[in-house]
Amino acid sequence: MGITMSARVSRRLSYMYYFEKWLILGTVVGAVVGYFILGFSYLLKLLVSLSSIALGASHEITLAYKDISYVYPYISRKALMPLIILTGVFVSSCIVYRFAKEAEGPGTDAAISAYHLKGARVNAKVPVVKAISSAIAIGTGSSGGVAGPGIQIGSGLASIISKVFNLRFIDRRIMFISGMAAALSTLFRSPIGGALFAVEMLHKRDIESRAFIPAMISSFVAYMATYPIIGLYSILPYPQYNYARLYSPEALLSVAIMSLFIAPFSLAYSKLFHATGAIVDRLRRKMNLPIVFKPIIGALAFCVLALFFPELMGSGYGVVREVYDKISSSKSIGVSFYLMLILLAFLKIVATSLSIGSGASGGVFAPAVFIGSLLGISFGGLVGIKISGVPPTVWMIVGISTFLGATLKTPLAASVMVSEMCGNYMILLPALFGAVIAREITGDVTICISQKVRRVSERNLKVLALYEHLLETSSDLLKSRIIDVVTLHTPMIVGKEDTIGDVVDNLIRTGKSVALIVQGEKILGCIDFSVIELMPFLRRDSPVYALPTRKMPVLRYDETLENVLVLFMSGDYDYMIVRTEDGEYQVVYLEDVMLEVASKVLK
The missing domain is CATH 3.10.580.10 (CBS-domain)
Structure with missing residues (x-):
């Protein structure tokens, strides 16, 4: 009996040295995941455009953005928002529960669970189902982001490639992590942060160090492969400031105080997210409804919030940019404005819990960026600038890292990723300092319940x-x-x-x-x-x-x-x-x- 091509490749790879093998495999998974994620991004942009046009925004506005949070100020038919959101959630849920139930919810937990409990194997349908369902749900206004779907898509594609190459157990786990890194690098233009996030997010207090080099290779390949198409840009704004002052004792004390302020919101996000999912599922069972209606129940409640606070729709990056521009251009901001930002941050926790926590397909990373940025700006405007003289716009970036590190238990990855997302490494150490303190305050409470405490021996x-x-x-x-x-x-x-x-x-x-x-x-x-x-x-x-x-x-x-x-x-x-x-x-x-x-x- 002849040896199959897959078996020959697998045998050849098994004889290779570590770096040679992962240079090949990392390049393959980085390119495949990078281009697939690019397609997912374009599909999301298309659905955002269609939803925005249906809500009354002009064609010029809709074509310029790929998230509905940028478009909400131009919406003229707000009465149609509930219909658009509910239609999107219903269609998305039908696709998920018909073809791949594993694609429900944020995707991050499903990927982590597959890594720990399923030998890093994923149903081959998941990447396509997750891409389509998430683009529909987020593109029509649900409160969620693309990181969770990207992680599940990247890990799913890596699982398929592992099967093609017939990789052994250990290599399949490393390939799985490399796929996640490639997806994050493509989505957030953060090659180092994406690799760190992939190896750190699987555990609460450990990292998968064995997979770091392969993750870096796939992350850089995905970044460079997609660069000619989408170019170089920063997702977060870059505050112009003398960052040497951020390393003063007063500023570092302010970072520690800010961590104390942000940590309770992180705990609320993690606990409310899972509690909402459980409550919604109990309501569904009590009403004897099919599981496809579980996300609809949460979406109904979210629609009420969105009518009064349309800023809660989508990922929230547009709102972050709008708040940053307002504070940068205004010399005097009242206390009431900062209190409103704190309220919006809490409402984003509720909105994401109702949308993604109830089973709609979308991520929790982007809402965490929204929440952390508004909390950081509010702290900076009310307290930080008075103690250290550092302006609120700088506290926004530190706040994002602090909230992400506490919520996802990834302080190192969060600080590096946020630095890359705003194109400024000068903010790295204060961001890491805040994230570590907030992570320790919140303990092992995490929004990703499938995370293990430490690596398997x-x-x-x-x-x-x-x-x-x-x-x-x-x-x-x-x-x-x-x-x-x-x-x-x-x-x-x-x-x-x-x-x-x-x-x-x-x-x-x-x-x-x-x-x-x-x-x-x-x-x-x-x-x-x-x-x-x-x-x-x-x-x-x-x-x-x-x-x-x-x-x-x-x-x-x-x-x-x-x-x-x-x-x-x-x-x-x-x-x-x-x-x-x-x-x-x-x-x-x-x-x-x-x-x-x-x-x-x-x-």
Whole structure:
């Protein structure tokens, strides 16, 4: 039987050095994702133009912008806004729930979940469905942005390319991240920030450092591939200022105070976003409506807000630019104006929760930019300028980074991306300072609930790879009882009054690796050979309960192999306890699970 082209390419790639391999793969995914995202942007611009014309804006105005937040001041038929928004959400929802349910909502969480739980595999329909549905929902006025859809589109295309090249598990995960980086770089003209965002957003307190170089390659390729078409421009305004003053003690103190001011809004955004989705879904179930109507319920409430505050429509970049221009050109701005901006920032939280939180297709990044910018300007006008002398327009940029870092748990990426989006790296360190403080204040509360706290260890990556392989090839084996698949070992049983010296001597003499401290039928803790590392600091005649024992899960004898593998991955254990049908305690080692399961698969 001949070897397929895919297999030949996969074999050739497996023999390549790291940089050579990712120079090729990064270039491929960067170009593919970059051009696809460009098409998505043009589709969005087309729908914004059609919606704006329907709402009474002139052709010249509609052709100049690709977000409806730029067009709202020129709208003459505001009474039609609810109809346009609801039609867009309904059509978008029908497409999503008919072809790819994974494309509902912001897209960011779905991509993160696919990375952590699905082996970085995405339904091949998702990129196209997400692009079309998001363009329709955002283009007709829903409160959302393009970052979330871009992340899901980029990761989905990377998943397809991985399948074409038949990439192994580890490389598929790296390719997945590279696709996200390429999408962000194209959308926000931020090649370094896009790569950092892709490797940082998957975890609350860690980064996928292994994927950084490939992400940088794909990000730069996407940026350069699309540059001849869309050129060089800054998404955010560039405040003209002597930035050396932003590094003064007074300014840095103001940044810290601003972080305290912004952090509660970040918490409100994360919690209200998910609470709104749950409430809307309960209402839908109570009314016995099909799931396609879930986003419609949220959109109805959003329409009421949009009638009174049309600034809440779309991503909000147009409003950010309008506020910036007003403050830059005015010598005196009243307190009431800044208070109105704070109100608008909170209403944007509500609007996005009703739109995207209820299931409409769109992102949460752009609304976060809107919220952070208005909060930053308000703080700067009311407090920051009085403490440090730094004008409100500069605080706008720092506020965006602070809010993004706290909400998405990406302080490093947020500060770099915001610096690139306004074309000014002088603001990087104060922006990072504010983002880190706000992230620490908000803790692990995040709008992306699929984020893990930290990376999976190298050992658990192997477990994850085995688990995924079993899902594809031996799903029946996963349903088998652990006691029927893997050899169990009898541990040494000791009492809590036994001495440390006796326990260690008996472990060495019997050749056992684990001792259980048991009192009655209760396991007080586990001791293994890691105890030896503490021996120089302990007395041999000390009771064993003085040791820092490990707490291990106790499994039932009928626990399935699938559940055991999931527990090994989630807890980073190297062994666990099994209670047999007779009530005796046995030990199952991860090493045995890996070897014996692999041997059964090979047979």
